Amino acid sequence: MTSAPEEHLRLEGIGVSFGAVNVIPALDLSVRKGEMVAFLGPSGCGKTTTLRIIAGLNKPSRGRIMVGGRDITRLPIHDRDMGMVFQSYALFPHMNVTRNVAFGLQMRNIPSRDAESRAAQALDMVQLGHLAHRKPKELSGGQQQRVALARALVIEPSILLLDEPLSNLDAKLRDEMRVQIRALQQQSGITAVFVTHDQVEALSMCDRVVVMRGGRVEQFGTPTEVYERPATAFVANFVGRTNRLKGAITAEGTLTAAGHQLRSATTLPPGAVEILVRPHRIRIDDAAETANRVKGAVSGITFIGDLVQYAVRVGDAEVVVEEATRRDRSALAVGDTVTLGWSAEDTLVYPAGEQ
Amino acid sequence: MTSAPEEHLRLEGIGVSFGAVNVIPALDLSVRKGEMVAFLGPSGCGKTTTLRIIAGLNKPSRGRIMVGGRDITRLPIHDRDMGMVFQSYALFPHMNVTRNVAFGLQMRNIPSRDAESRAAQALDMVQLGHLAHRKPKELSGGQQQRVALARALVIEPSILLLDEPLSNLDAKLRDEMRVQIRALQQQSGITAVFVTHDQVEALSMCDRVVVMRGGRVEQFGTPTEVYERPATAFVANFVGRTNRLKGAITAEGTLTAAGHQLRSATTLPPGAVEILVRPHRIRIDDAAETANRVKGAVSGITFIGDLVQYAVRVGDAEVVVEEATRRDRSALAVGDTVTLGWSAEDTLVYPAGEQ
Amino acid sequence: MEIHKTSWPMRILVFLLFVYLLAPVILVFPLSFSGDQVLRFPPSFWSTRWYSALFANSQMLQAFWTSLSLAAIVTALSIVIAVPAAWVMTRLTFAGRDLLFNLFTAPLLLPTIVLGLAILIVFASFGLLATMHGLVFAHLVVTLPYALRVLAVSLSTQDRACEEAARTLGAKPLTVFFRVTVPMLTPGIVAAAALCFLVSFDEVVITLFLTGPRISTLPVELYNYVYNQADPLVAAASALLILLTLAVIMIVERAMGLGKAFVK
Amino acid sequence: MSAVPTTTPVPAAPRQWRDGELAVLLLLPIALINAIGFILPVLNLARYSFNKSRVGGGIEAVFTWENWAGLLSDPFYLELVFNSVWISLAITLTTLVVSYPIALYLHRASGAWRTFLTVLVISPLLTSAVVRTYGWIAILVDDGPVVGAIKALGLPAPSLMFNIKGVFIGLTEILMPYMILALMAGFGRLDPRVEEAARTLGATPSRTFMKVILPLTLPGIALGCLLCFVLAVSSFITPKLMGGGRVFLLATEIYDQAIVTLNWPLASTLSILVLIVFGAALWAYSAVLRRLD
Amino acid sequence: DTVVLTAYSGIFQENYVKAVVEPFMKANPDITVEFYGMPNSAQMLGTLRAQASAPQIDIAIMDVSVAKAATDEGIFAPMDESVTKHLADLYPQAKAEGVNAVGVTFDNLVLLYNTDKVKTVPTSWNALWDAQYAKQVSIPAVPDIQGTTFTIITDKMAGGTNYIESVEAGINRLAELAPLVQTWEPRPDVYQPISSGTAAIGIGWNARAQVYADLSDGKLGVVLPEEGSGFQINVIGLVKGGPASDSAKKFIDYALSPEAQAAFTEQMFYAPTNSKAAALISEKALSRTAAGAMDKMIDINWLEVAKIRDAITEQWRRRVIPLSR
Ligand SMILES: Nc1ncnc2c1ncn2[C@@H]1O[C@H](COP(=O)(O)OP(=O)(O)OP(=O)(O)O)[C@@H](O)[C@H]1O
Ligand SMILES: Nc1ncnc2c1ncn2[C@@H]1O[C@H](COP(=O)(O)OP(=O)(O)OP(=O)(O)O)[C@@H](O)[C@H]1O
Numbered sequence A, B: 001m002t003s004a005p006e007e008h009l010r011l012e013g014i015g016v017s018f019g020a021v022n023v024i025p026a027l028d029l030s031v032r033k034g035e036m037v038a039f040l041g042p043s044g045c046g047k048t049t050t051l052r053i054i055a056g057l058n059k060p061s062r063g064r065i066m067v068g069g070r071d072i073t074r075l076p077i078h079d080r081d082m083g084m085v086f087q088s089y090a091l092f093p094h095m096n097v098t099r100n101v102a103f104g105l106q107m108r109n110i111p112s113r114d115a116e117s118r119a120a121q122a123l124d125m126v127q128l129g130h131l132a133h134r135k136p137k138e139l140s141g142g143q144q145q146r147v148a149l150a151r152a153l154v155i156e157p158s159i160l161l162l163d164e165p166l167s168n169l170d171a172k173l174r175d176e177m178r179v180q181i182r183a184l185q186q187q188s189g190i191t192a193v194f195v196t197h198d199q200v201e202a203l204s205m206c207d208r209v210v211v212m213r214g215g216r217v218e219q220f221g222t223p224t225e226v227y228e229r230p231a232t233a234f235v236a237n238f239v240g241r242t243n244r245l246k247g248a249i250t251a252e253g254t255l256t257a258a259g260h261q262l263r264s265a266t267t268l269p270p271g272a273v274e275i276l277v278r279p280h281r282i283r284i285d286d287a288a289e290t291a292n293r294v295k296g297a298v299s300g301i302t303f304i305g306d307l308v309q310y311a312v313r314v315g316d317a318e319v320v321v322e323e324a325t326r327r328d329r330s331a332l333a334v335g336d337t338v339t340l341g342w343s344a345e346d347t348l349v350y351p352a353g354e355q
Numbered sequence C: 001m002e003i004h005k006t007s008w009p010m011r012i013l014v015f016l017l018f019v020y021l022l023a024p025v026i027l028v029f030p031l032s033f034s035g036d037q038v039l040r041f042p043p044s045f046w047s048t049r050w051y052s053a054l055f056a057n058s059q060m061l062q063a064f065w066t067s068l069s070l071a072a073i074v075t076a077l078s079i080v081i082a083v084p085a086a087w088v089m090t091r092l093t094f095a096g097r098d099l100l101f102n103l104f105t106a107p108l109l110l111p112t113i114v115l116g117l118a119i120l121i122v123f124a125s126f127g128l129l130a131t132m133h134g135l136v137f138a139h140l141v142v143t144l145p146y147a148l149r150v151l152a153v154s155l156s157t158q159d160r161a162c163e164e165a166a167r168t169l170g171a172k173p174l175t176v177f178f179r180v181t182v183p184m185l186t187p188g189i190v191a192a193a194a195l196c197f198l199v200s201f202d203e204v205v206i207t208l209f210l211t212g213p214r215i216s217t218l219p220v221e222l223y224n225y226v227y228n229q230a231d232p233l234v235a236a237a238s239a240l241l242i243l244l245t246l247a248v249i250m251i252v253e254r255a256m257g258l259g260k261a262f263v264k
Numbered sequence D: 001m002s003a004v005p006t007t008t009p010v011p012a013a014p015r016q017w018r019d020g021e022l023a024v025l026l027l028l029p030i031a032l033i034n035a036i037g038f039i040l041p042v043l044n045l046a047r048y049s050f051n052k053s054r055v056g057g058g059i060e061a062v063f064t065w066e067n068w069a070g071l072l073s074d075p076f077y078l079e080l081v082f083n084s085v086w087i088s089l090a091i092t093l094t095t096l097v098v099s100y101p102i103a104l105y106l107h108r109a110s111g112a113w114r115t116f117l118t119v120l121v122i123s124p125l126l127t128s129a130v131v132r133t134y135g136w137i138a139i140l141v142d143d144g145p146v147v148g149a150i151k152a153l154g155l156p157a158p159s160l161m162f163n164i165k166g167v168f169i170g171l172t173e174i175l176m177p178y179m180i181l182a183l184m185a186g187f188g189r190l191d192p193r194v195e196e197a198a199r200t201l202g203a204t205p206s207r208t209f210m211k212v213i214l215p216l217t218l219p220g221i222a223l224g225c226l227l228c229f230v231l232a233v234s235s236f237i238t239p240k241l242m243g244g245g246r247v248f249l250l251a252t253e254i255y256d257q258a259i260v261t262l263n264w265p266l267a268s269t270l271s272i273l274v275l276i277v278f279g280a281a282l283w284a285y286s287a288v289l290r291r292l293d
Numbered sequence E: 001d002t003v004v005l006t007a008y009s010g011i012f013q014e015n016y017v018k019a020v021v022e023p024f025m026k027a028n029p030d031i032t033v034e035f036y037g038m039p040n041s042a043q044m045l046g047t048l049r050a051q052a053s054a055p056q057i058d059i060a061i062m063d064v065s066v067a068k069a070a071t072d073e074g075i076f077a078p079m080d081e082s083v084t085k086h087l088a089d090l091y092p093q094a095k096a097e098g099v100n101a102v103g104v105t106f107d108n109l110v111l112l113y114n115t116d117k118v119k120t121v122p123t124s125w126n127a128l129w130d131a132q133y134a135k136q137v138s139i140p141a142v143p144d145i146q147g148t149t150f151t152i153i154t155d156k157m158a159g160g161t162n163y164i165e166s167v168e169a170g171i172n173r174l175a176e177l178a179p180l181v182q183t184w185e186p187r188p189d190v191y192q193p194i195s196s197g198t199a200a201i202g203i204g205w206n207a208r209a210q211v212y213a214d215l216s217d218g219k220l221g222v223v224l225p226e227e228g229s230g231f232q233i234n235v236i237g238l239v240k241g242g243p244a245s246d247s248a249k250k251f252i253d254y255a256l257s258p259e260a261q262a263a264f265t266e267q268m269f270y271a272p273t274n275s276k277a278a279a280l281i282s283e284k285a286l287s288r289t290a291a292g293a294m295d296k297m298i299d300i301n302w303l304e305v306a307k308i309r310d311a312i313t314e315q316w317r318r319r320v321i322p323l324s325r
């Protein structure tokens, strides 16, 4: 999607402390022009803080921020040409919806008639055209969030910072908004940084994903890389659902867990290890030949919309298996004995105690 | 889970207007004791408003609210023994985290030492024990939301009202919180009303689901009912992903769409119809015999974590198919011709123009 | 919002407190129609003679216009000067900020009688006595601390997120200030302006020292008047002032929806 | 949507104001007024307080400690300071108690009703304090309506006029509008959601008030109390008119010394003393505010 | 030419303008006299003091003790024959040593009473001590000079011999009065509360009392008690360097002339300071001033009294007023 992998935004050794609390120790990051990068990470890991640093709302204690090769660490906020959607919306309470959205355009000296028509367009995009004259406090939570989104998008900034911009929207709307944001971003070549707690969002929408933890970058890669080749057990665990089994590698290099011998594509020195397998990569009673096969008893069944989750007791461990619901499967019942199978590539192994 | 289906909370003909805007025309609802009910619905459909009515924060323009057979429409808020998590958190800015959480206990005249230890417990539950002395403004968005959650849970109210209580948490944490809330709710027999935009949450966690639209109840049933037997096209469309195809039933009762003849378990009078099929109920190139089989060309492939989405062009329509990612499938490429198959039961048919 | 509807006991309490607050003001109206030579309640007979006396008193009318324009100028200047100052005090951090803030609001701490005396001495050497400039300046000394205090409290309790949002949208600090900070500060500005206007319009003590044969204000005229005779003419003047204010506010409300300015 | 090209940051941005320079620029007007209208006059006063007063009101420009020594050794003046401070404090607190409900009510009222009530609150200030004091005299005199009502109830008739009670009642009312305006300016932080949260957690309206509303409005309360305390200590018209000559306060004494006896050096000394007392009050106020933060 | 004259505002201003200023302007069409009223002498001095470098005022009428201070500060130009030719005709009390201003009016302390509340016309200051008027007595206390004058009168009545040395006897007598007093600070003045019946009895200046008595429909009674009284002296002074000195001199000369003095006495019952004026005044008016009772007046040396004023004030505050609480 990005034609040239030219670097656009770069954080160099950024550090932030609030009083005695060292929230971000030292962060390095490089985002390409026109790229959309997702920040994934547990609550409180420093995503919002990083975004605020980029926007210039917080000054870093250390390090510098470069945009297009130019050091902007000291550049005033309003000269940065960035758009930001705030986690708390931060709508202007004294302006109606249209004026909120048109604000950024007016700041760019766009004639007010033009600004209003572009604002109206942006509002239609977030499906709020009919509420253009309301004040923010007369809107529902999700409606406010969409106004905030429209306000940031309408200015087509060179860098767009989105802090959980869709967290209060329902699935349908979120899908639509995602498509809209992505289309606009690609079409105008905007570089975007997207904070989200929703992995589907991160993985499906963004060019690359940053997994953060305690103010540090754990992994920075494409969605496939992060999902398929997680750099650490933390990443594997955080991105996508996984089963975690305690295991060990013997002196001879054999991998064992839950009383079974397993095969993995990874090689590690002998010692205690953690084995991670994604629930939907496990087949139940499948005829096909797989590298790993274990037997267990179904101990729980949960229906979660498009999926069914089976909890299967294997030795002393519990393994969760996910399958798309389908009508042709003869329903399993709790207590049934099943055979689980998965491939060596799907068996991720990390040294124990890493997380 | 509920031993006796005793009614606990009942809304009778509730109506709400903001000035000239009639937000909720007339709402009836009956929730059983110890039950957890989810409110699902598009942004702005009146979920928050309904919760506020139950809590007594808004007075309904019409109708009444009964709890345990008693009319509480005029009961003061503080005598209702309800706990509420606000969409905007509404933490007390002048109190630290512990004092925020202990507030409700103090209001119940629980000795302050007791209150503090229970607050500490609740904070541990939401994994914020270490931030007990921070002020709300020193917390991240997700941390604030968890404090709001702890504050409502700690008082173990007889009715718990949760307005998107997990919207700012990452998937891992959300899963854990869900389990915690559910456990606490069942163990204390609390009746809970849960507003969420996350269907997985609604379907997996709650006993029953209310699908709202424009201030009206579209369907009220168990997760399976709502998902498998949506009452209206709107529900089918809103809950879970679906493909929507335009079709028609001829005078002879044959169902056609996208140039194919289809079979459905539903019978409808002749006329234009809308056909809904869930993406993951469609098989690609599957040997098994299915009621409906159509041919098409792959026009797009999206990777979304645990799933792969294929867009397939069938006649003039585009059909989306979802499959769990698996290593044993020889990857499809854009342009490949495939056969799609699904059962008659999975073919939901509604009169056209209903939505 | 429903729960913010005030309960009945509270309304009764508020009503009683209003009665207390307004008792002397309400009394002004019957007093102004007194036929007596002295302020006495209830008057022994009614008449409008004090209104005629008031309108015949050209000095009083002249002073009224002086006071009105003085208060208007002082209020405008106070707001124009105090809003940026309050902004600096609450939004920037620099050494000695607290000290400066206390210094700027310190004139509040001096009884006006002292300040009047003290200013008199200094102004005399600047030739500012009994001039409009001098009065404006002296009143600013008194009103600015009020404005600064009130605005600083309002500003520091204001949510900053909106200012940040405006800045990311490309608004320069000055624009943020005028388009976001100030509108959100409206209640504070209204309160500060009201205070300044009233303080200036009601200021007697300092003005007493600074007025002269050539210029005088209404409160000073009234004060000098009642110093010698406490007749109901002052009640008539007050009654007219109150009615005038109500009328002006009503017109402005109709024309511009002033209500919005007072709304949160 | 990309019809109009977005403006890219202009490299040759106009010179940036550094915070310090900006502060200086914006503070210049107020600093000038403060210097000429306050600091200079106060220095002058301080000088006078070390000058000698002549019989009949003359001032002799010689240095002397006489005024200060006399003041600090005279129990009359020490009592005066003490009385002024505690009476002003009591009046301030009473004013707060009677103003708060009105301010809260106004804060929650809306639209034209709110405007109307706000104007009512302000209207007393338009009636000069002198006139209002006369109003109070008419209400409180021995044969006035209030004493009459108390008598009608069969209670012993109190004397409300020409003593400290009258000053208390009158001054409290006169200060109320200032308090109300200050409180309203400080009510900005009062987010209705937070009150609602307290109510759903089982707090009765009164406990919501004590635990949530009151703490959140403390900045406004502190401001109102500061203004009213200062105004109470400064006031001399009301004590003079209603005190019957029995109530000796700092401001009335300064008035007497400056205007009647024409002893400017003594008046200056008293004024500087007031300034010191107020300085202490202000310091306490900032300390309280800092604690609240 | 515009002459600015500062003197007491209010009723004094009303009457003085009518009786003196207007006739003067009629006689001198080229001169306008602007009357700038101020509530009291001290404020006049304050204003004069502040304007010392660039005076806006030409003439001041004020209390003699304040005029002394003004003279000491060099505010007043010397008052000699070049200013007015009437100097020689003035009573000796009108001329004080070291004051560059001369007496323009005499006033004296009188007993006031409300004719509804006080049925028998009092003849002695001792009526104030009558217990039936408890809490109905209105006394303008020191530092007001009415209080000072009253102290000197009481002292003499109580057997005091030399008020300059001690007013002990007077203070003791006042202490007995204290519990009966309603207010020590009657406002706006002492006359109106007594006219309206808020107070029953009190003390005040004769001239104003006479005017208010006329305005009160007989409610206010005025008596010059048999024990006599003391004078208060208002002097007129020429401001040094005033903008219209020549015209100002003309006015001062006119103000001290027998005609003007007489006219003002007719109008407001101040006793004239020009000995030649008495002849021009009607009997009726003259009887309402102290002019007919010059012999009953205690000779108060205001310049000496100024020196003991602080001491008297202190005595009042410590020994008199507290007894009325
Ligand atoms: N004060 C108000 N004045 C007018 N309309 C209002 C007001 N408050 C809410 N509304 C409208 O009422 C409708 C319902 O709002 P509500 O907050 O209940 O929605 P919601 O279902 O919670 O939506 P969301 O998921 O976006 O939070 C919305 O369309 C909103 O615009
Ligand atoms: N003013 C402050 N003082 C002290 N600590 C703070 C302050 N503001 C934020 N923090 C801490 O900094 C950390 C990072 O906060 P940040 O808001 O960046 O988290 P986040 O990744 O956005 O989390 P979330 O997903 O919950 O919004 C958090 O642990 C938070 O508690």
Ligand SMILES: [Mg+2]
Pocket: A047, A048, A049, A087, A163, B140, B141, B142
């Ligand atoms: Mg965040």
Ligand SMILES: [Mg+2]
Pocket: A140, A141, A142, B047, B048, B049, B087, B163
């Ligand atoms: Mg909502």
